[in-house]
Amino acid sequence: MIETYHLSKVYSRGVYALRDVTLSIDKGEFLFLTGASGAGKSTLLRLLLCAEQPTEGTLKVGGRVLSDLTPAEVQSHRRSVGFVFQDFRLVPRFTVFQNVAFVMRVLGVDLATQQRKTFQVWKGVGLQHRMNAYPEDLSGGEQQRVAVARALVNDPQIVLADEPTGNLDPDLSLEIMNLFREANSRGTTVLVATHDLWMIRRVGRRVVGLEHGRVVEVS
Ligand SMILES: Nc1ncnc2c1ncn2[C@@H]1O[C@H](COP(=O)(O)OP(=O)(O)O)[C@@H](O)[C@H]1O
Ligand SMILES: [Mg+2]
Incomplete structure (x- = not known):
C-alpha cells in the first residue's frame, strides 16, 4: 500500500529530515512511527500527503509514484487519505x-x-x-x-495521524486509538506518528523507529 525506496528529504541548509528510508506498509496494516522530536516523523507524513516532495528516492502509494502524479491526481490521492494534524x-x-x-x-x-x-x-x-x-x-x-x-x-483508504494524542491523558489517548483500531478493522491502513511509548505498548502493533531521519528499529 505504502512503499518508500531509499527515500530522503533535505530541507534548506542541508538538514536531512529523512535519510535513505526503505519501508513497506501493507494494505490494512496499523503501524506506529516513533522517534524523538526532530526524527522525521512529520516529514514522512507530509511526503505521503504530497505536501512536500522527496529530495531522493521514491514514495509509492497503491503502486503509484507520488511525485509522478498530476495535480488532479494529487487531489484525488488526498481525498483517499484522512489526516489528523497535531494541532487539530x-x-x-x-x-x-x-x-x-x-x-x-x-x-x-x-x-x-x-x-x-x-x-x-x-x-x-x-x-x-x-x-x-x-x-x-x-x-x-x-x-x-x-x-x-x-x-x-x-x-479513507489510509489514515495518517501526527501525534494524535499529544496532550491527552491516557484514557482519552486509548479512546482515540480505539477509533483508529475500528477503522483499521474495517480495512483502513493506519499510520500513527507518536513518541508515546506507553501507548504503543498498550496498542501492540508494528513499530518503525526513526532517529535523525534514519530507520533504526522495526518491531
Ligand atoms: N519546513 C522545514 N524547513 C526546514 N527544516 C525542517 C522543516 N520541517 C522540519 N524540518 C527539520 O527536519 C527534521 C525533522 O523534522 P520533523 O519531520 O518535523 O520531525 P518529527 O515530526 O519527528 O519531530 C528536524 O530537524 C526539523 O528541524
Ligand atoms: Mg512531528
Whole structure:
C-alpha cells in the first residue's frame, strides 16, 4: 500500500529530515512511527500527503509514484487519505458537526449523504450531545475526537495521524486509538506518528523507529 525506496528529504541548509528510508506498509496494516522530536516523523507524513516532495528516492502509494502524479491526481490521492494534524486545525467559525460535514461538502457529496455519514461517524466518537458546539467550547480531547471524526468520515483508504494524542491523558489517548483500531478493522491502513511509548505498548502493533531521519528499529 505504502512503499518508500531509499527515500530522503533535505530541507534548506542541508538538514536531512529523512535519510535513505526503505519501508513497506501493507494494505490494512496499523503501524506506529516513533522517534524523538526532530526524527522525521512529520516529514514522512507530509511526503505521503504530497505536501512536500522527496529530495531522493521514491514514495509509492497503491503502486503509484507520488511525485509522478498530476495535480488532479494529487487531489484525488488526498481525498483517499484522512489526516489528523497535531494541532487539530478545526475551522473556528463552523460548529464541530459542520467541521466534519464540510469535508464531504467540498467533495460535492449531496446533503442527505453528508448528514447520514456525519451522524454515523459522530456516534463512533461519542460526541452526540456536542454536535452544535463550536471548537472553542470543547476540551482538547473533545476537539481531537472531532478531528478524528473528520479524518474518518470519508471512509479513507489510509489514515495518517501526527501525534494524535499529544496532550491527552491516557484514557482519552486509548479512546482515540480505539477509533483508529475500528477503522483499521474495517480495512483502513493506519499510520500513527507518536513518541508515546506507553501507548504503543498498550496498542501492540508494528513499530518503525526513526532517529535523525534514519530507520533504526522495526518491531
Ligand atoms: N519546513 C522545514 N524547513 C526546514 N527544516 C525542517 C522543516 N520541517 C522540519 N524540518 C527539520 O527536519 C527534521 C525533522 O523534522 P520533523 O519531520 O518535523 O520531525 P518529527 O515530526 O519527528 O519531530 C528536524 O530537524 C526539523 O528541524
Ligand atoms: Mg512531528
